[in-house]
Amino acid sequence: MIAVEELLLKGGDLLRRGDWSGAREAFAAVLAGRVDPACEAAAAEGVAAACWWLDDDAEVVGRYEQAYRCYRAVGDDRGAARVAAWLGNHAAQFRGETAVAQGWFRRAGRLLAPLSEGEEHGLLALFEGMAARMLGDCAAALELAERAMAAGRRVASPDLEIQAMALSGTAYVGRGQVRRGMRLLDEAAVAAFAGEVGEVGSVWIPACYLVQGCEQARDWERAEQWCERVLDFCSRFDLGSPFARCRTHYSTVLLWRGDWAGAESQLRRAADDLQARRPRFATEAWARLGELRRRQGRWDEAAELFRLCQDLPAARIGRAELLLDQGDAPAAVEIAERALDGLGAEHRMERAAALEVLIRAAVAAGRKDPLAHAVAELTEIARGVDGDAMRASALWAQGVQCGALGDDRRAITLLATGVELFERARGPYDAARARLDLARALAVNGRTGPAAEEARAARNTFERLGATGDARRASGLTRGRVGGALTPRQIEILRLLAVGLTNKEIAERVTLSEHTVKRHVANILTRLDLPSRAAAVAYASRADLL
Secondary structure, three states, X not given: OHHHHHHHHHHHHHHHHOOHHHHHHHHHHHHOOOOOHHHHHHHHHHHHHHHHHOOOHHXXXXXXXXXXXXXXXXXXXXXXXXXXXXXXXXXXXXXXXXXXXHHHHHHXXXXXXXXXXXXXXXXXXXXXXXXXXXXXXXXXXXXXXHHHHHHHHHOOOHHHHHHHHHHXXXXXXXXXXXXXXXXXXXXXXXXXXXXXXXXXXXXXXXXHHHHHHXXXXXXXXXXXXXXXXXXXXXXXXXXXXXXXXXXXXXXXXXXHHOOHHHHHHXXXXXXXXXXXXXXXXXXXXXXXXXXXXXHOOOHHHHHHXXXXXXXXXXXXXXXXXXXXXXXXXHHHHHHHHHHHHOOOOOOHHHHHHHHHHHHHHHXXXXXXXXXXXXXXXXXXXXXXXXXXXXXXXXXXXXXXXXXXXXXXXXXXXXXXHHHHHHHHOXXXXXXXXXXXXXXXXXXXXXXXXXXXXXXXXXXXXXXXXXXHHHHHHHHHHHOOXXXXXXXXXXXXXXXXXXXXXXXXXHXXXXXXXXXXXXXXXXXXXXXXXXXXXXXXXXXXXXXXXX
């Protein structure tokens, strides 16, 4: 019996230190002999805990269920509730089995109800909050995180309190309360890395949520300060699929900074690792790799990658961008709107990317209503975010809207400031795309020299990055032409037509007779050999004239 107790103590110590294989071996040695149900329960729970980090799903479920039965057999409802909570967490986080997760959570809650408060009560609240966050219910996640934090303080469990603080932070970020959320995430990460937690595994949630929060908030400076430390920690303790998921999120930082080779390296390693360990999460890497391929002009590959993960919001947004690249603005509007429909109001930061592509598509398709609503919402989201990247996005959106409505002078001012902020945030690709919009506004305003200069700067950036499609679009403007066969007046009318104005409304805007505008529209269709006004707008989008 002494040997069994020593093995259980050894396994527990190895778990706390992050030696998952050693812990598994120690606990398995206990199960290999004849032991009483209480020792069997503890050993089975230990094997399951180690296998959770080793990505051995079958062993996790089997051993936790074994532990649950043993704890129930000996009347240890606290132990049974603890492993029930872990079974629910595993079902939610790694299998997406919401009903199974809720069943285990409810069972754990029923077992804990008559017991005095312990760490298990807070653990259950933490896991339920994490599941709520995955489903997009940030309000429930916040309530449960607060409950878990309070329990952690009362039972003197820093591991529980710090993990719950991180959950609270990521829920605030998801709701658009970014400043508050990121402060909590910073604090949780500092405490975890400083050694305030008793178990290595307790560092994972603060570290993972911090990287995700930086990505959502586009706080690239904060991400750079933290990511190297997070990745180093993950690699030192062989965190398996959590490490691969950190690589996936880190790739977005590299993509933003213009290190596309580095982003591809991280994504390929993450995708291979996740496909082998957790196939369900490989789609996250595929969606980001699809966006990289789209930017590189490798459209067929991008389309296939987006197809593999078509249910993810990131893949839908990527498909909308791809359709817009290919000139199908109406379809891009439709997909962007569907992506937004699938993201509730609680997903404020995730909605930002969908709003951006909707704005680009709405301008190209001449759709006024979605444009106005999208710009207003994106601007509101940016107000709650610290950092140049989101402010730049909001200014860009306002500038594009002004240009679509014919207010080119205002558009130029807003777009120029947006470019400056994108560059200050060290986002070369987004800065170059905003430069192209600035070049168009300058050209329509008759300032062809500055327009060509901005277009050349954008083209040089695109070529350096390897963004071949964007580089081709920039090349037309570098030669000082906006539309080739069309005159400046015809391009001006085409742009107003694109935002849905009637001939009468266009005539009032440009101070011409309605008859003259009608003749201009007819000449545009003739010169472009197009059958309709809608076809002219689609052509303008493909030719990058809007």
